[in-house]
Amino acid sequence: MASYRMSATDFLNSGVKVEDYVRALLDHIASRDADVQAWAYLDSQYVLYQARQLDAIPVQQRGPLHGVPVGVKDIFYTKDMPTQHNSPAYKNDAPAVDAALVMLLRSAGALIFGKTTTTEFASVTIGSKTRNPHDLARTPGGSSSGSGAAVGDLQVPVALGTQTIGSIIRPASFNGIFALKPTWGAISREGVKVCSLNFDTMGFFARSVADLELLADAARLVDDEAPPAAFKLVGARFAVCKTHVWPEVGPGTVNALVRGVELLRAAGASVEELDLPAQFASVTDSQQKVFQCDGQVTFLSEYVRAGSKHTLDPILVDFVEKPAGKTHRAHLAALDNLARLRPEMDEIAGRYDAILTPSVVDEAPEGLSSTGSPAFCGMWTALHVPVVNVPGFVGEHGMPIGLSLVAPRYHDRHLLRVSAAVAPVFERGGWKSTL
Amino acid sequence: MASYRMSATDFLNSGVKVEDYVRALLDHIASRDADVQAWAYLDSQYVLYQARQLDAIPVQQRGPLHGVPVGVKDIFYTKDMPTQHNSPAYKNDAPAVDAALVMLLRSAGALIFGKTTTTEFASVTIGSKTRNPHDLARTPGGSSSGSGAAVGDLQVPVALGTQTIGSIIRPASFNGIFALKPTWGAISREGVKVCSLNFDTMGFFARSVADLELLADAARLVDDEAPPAAFKLVGARFAVCKTHVWPEVGPGTVNALVRGVELLRAAGASVEELDLPAQFASVTDSQQKVFQCDGQVTFLSEYVRAGSKHTLDPILVDFVEKPAGKTHRAHLAALDNLARLRPEMDEIAGRYDAILTPSVVDEAPEGLSSTGSPAFCGMWTALHVPVVNVPGFVGEHGMPIGLSLVAPRYHDRHLLRVSAAVAPVFERGGWKSTL
Secondary structure, X not given: OOOOOOOHHHHXXXXXXXXXXXXXXXHHHHHHHHHHOOEEEOOHXXXXXXXXXHHOOXXXXXXXXXXXXXXXXXXXXXXXXXXXXXXXXXXXXXXXXXXXXXXXXXXXXXXXXXXXXXXXXXXXXXXXXOXXXXXXXXXXXXXXXXXXXXXXXXXXXXEEEEEOOOXXXXXXXXXXXXXXXXXXXXXXXXXXXXXXXXXXXXXXXXXXXXXXXXXXXXXXXXXXXXXXXXXXXXXXXXXXXXXXXXHHOOHHHHHHHHHHHHHHHHOOOEEEEXXXXXXXXXXXXXXXXXXXXXXXXXXXXXXXXXXXXXXXXXXXXXXXXXXXXXXHHHHHHHHHHHHHHHHHHHHHHOOOOEEEEEOOOOOOOEEOOEOOOOHHHHHHHHOOOOEEEEEEEEXXXXXXXXXXXXXXXXXXXXXXXXXXXXXXXXXXXXXXXXX | OOOOOOOHHHHHOOOOOHHHHXXXXXXXXXHHHHHHOOEEEOOHHHHHHHHHHHHXXXXXXXXXXXXXXXXEEOOEOEOOEOOOOOOHHHOOOOOOOOOHHHHHHHHOOOEEEEEEOOOHHHOOOEOOOOOEOOEOOEOOOOOOHHHHHHHHOOOOOEEEEEEOOOOOHHHHHHHOOEEEEOOOOOOOOOOEOOOOOOOOEEXXXXXXXXXXXXXXXXXXXXXXXXXXXXXXXXXXXXXXXXOOOHHHOOHHHHHHHHHHHHHHHHOOOEEEEOOOOHHHHHHHHHHHHHHHHHHHHHHHHHHHHHOOOOOOOHHHHHHHHOOOOOOHHHHHHHHHHHHHHHHXXXXXXXXXXXXXXXXXXXXXXXXXXXXXXXXXXXHHHHOOOOEEEEEEEEOOOOOEEEEEEEOOXXXXXXXXHHHHHHHHHHHHHOOOOOO
């Protein structure tokens, strides 16, 4: 029986027709869209047309993601839908080309369902129209707002996002779902709007680690050593790392981290406190410097084209116009500092099966004007290491809170395998979706 | 009087109507195109239409590049022309969007003239159809083949290229023209096909340093310290660097380098021999490793989409299929090695006004099947430093040979100023275009 509650894995194992599955999703969306507003572009008729085309493919010719509906953040080019970047300058723009990752998923049989909302050019923390499905008065996070909300609200089983600071892991935590921000460079960024070339990373949202693994397969993420078929928590070795950002933490994440450590230990894993060497406290500052200088290059063309500036968010105008303190010397020092720290972090993270660390400051804040603080995410993005958000914990207002698992660069599949073992344990963290 | 021989600077100072200038260029192209074949897309009627539109703009509203015709390598998106990447998979493709650099030039009033040939996805050394205008039996170099040939053949005053190993500097040398490969990241790569994310650099071809400066202005390349208004060679300090690639050098470049040093010294500059520290000998190997691993990610989606592989060059298929020795561990070691060497090179290059070093192994080789060796270019691309090719020298068969000037990262404007002083001196190097 087709149900919008099916995960991608459920659906692939169900024998349900693609058309039946997407009809269930579209019916659910019809009842929820006015509230959640996760979509920048969604054409039900075109979804159904694609579904029928897919159903007509003989079974033996079907791809591994046959019929899996994928929400696509609206900064990825899609050859058959507009790509608008939440920018008035790109209203109804339609480059006739697929981003590399969209091409990979389409080639694997996925159904490109629609385009999910983003903050402007995925580069500001001013919210889009999208609301958190678990509390419509709260932000779904950003910049991958629509992808996080749509997957959290069961409107689509999986979705694509991008993270430059915290744009995948933060909305995943706020919407109570799983997400993978892979190693930087492991997935092609071809056809995705540039925010910060040195940090932008393509990734996935899902409601299970199994679904993340499906997407990782399609993107051909491969570690040097194949991870164990099943990872066991008994005897596993974790570090818990508060990071230099800890002073910004809120009570929800404090409790989540305490509870997460308890649950891992109760499952037979060892968890030791990891104090990073002092030089890692410089990461946030270095990332900000590089981000600012990258932004100046990134938004120059939009700024010049906009002329009167009215089509560009003032924050993006500032990237270009306010070079105060933005010397190349400082930029390069920051860039080179991060490059030096990356192998050091690989070495540290390699001592453990994974590092457990906060995903967010706290549960999703009230209001849609800000997508929340990315403070805890930025460090790992800058260090290029893979991160998985595992949900399970709960904030003071009943909203979901996730924790991040981190591994060395290009240990993405290992990290997913560890996350698959951690996920059922964290389900006892206190949060349960009511959707 | 409009003439196709005018540089961009000449034209801007001439008062000649845009339409008259482009008619002169189109007439010249009509007489040369069957031989040189520099264009992947050129619509004369559309060029003339654009010219008339530009001529109709009131003088006070004109941009700094008003009417300057620009050839655009066919891996840059252009909203009004197809972008075909010399790939059968992109025949007549037309994403309705401008690459960031195209947007900047268009906003400055430039006339986007047409799309110049490239090797497939700018990623192989198998030649395009384009011939060297100075000897039709020889390669114009690549991958920015058409841009180099078109500017060398006076078909257009300036053109855009990209360099991942040697795809700007090599064709500039082979075609006897100037080129700037800027600091990596200084110009947005938005809307340009990815080859190797860690190395791809957008740059310019021209027949004078003054024209390169015009384009650098439009791209808003700015150093931390403004370069001197006029740089004087008397008392200037150069290094001559043969690099670890020197065993590959041919007689033409040996002579060019000797002559270049003589000319600089005769002009009152000091030139000392620079032996790089031993660790710089690892750059070529590190770049190859990163390039191979980046290529595996880059071409995966095209490979998967191609299915039967018939639309993808075998070299690109190999990028994806042959991961022999391509471990992430080796890839990261190479990536981190290059990152460590970049600030070291900045420090070394910063001791001089510029480093003089070969652009190419020798003059353009015979035949169109290979675009020639990029051996001498790759190192500087991997180190992210700016490079200018200055022509002036001559090979055994009368073909042009250029030399490279190199400066620390983000000293692009300084380097152009130095190049402007070096250029008239190198004009005594023995080569003169007969075109």
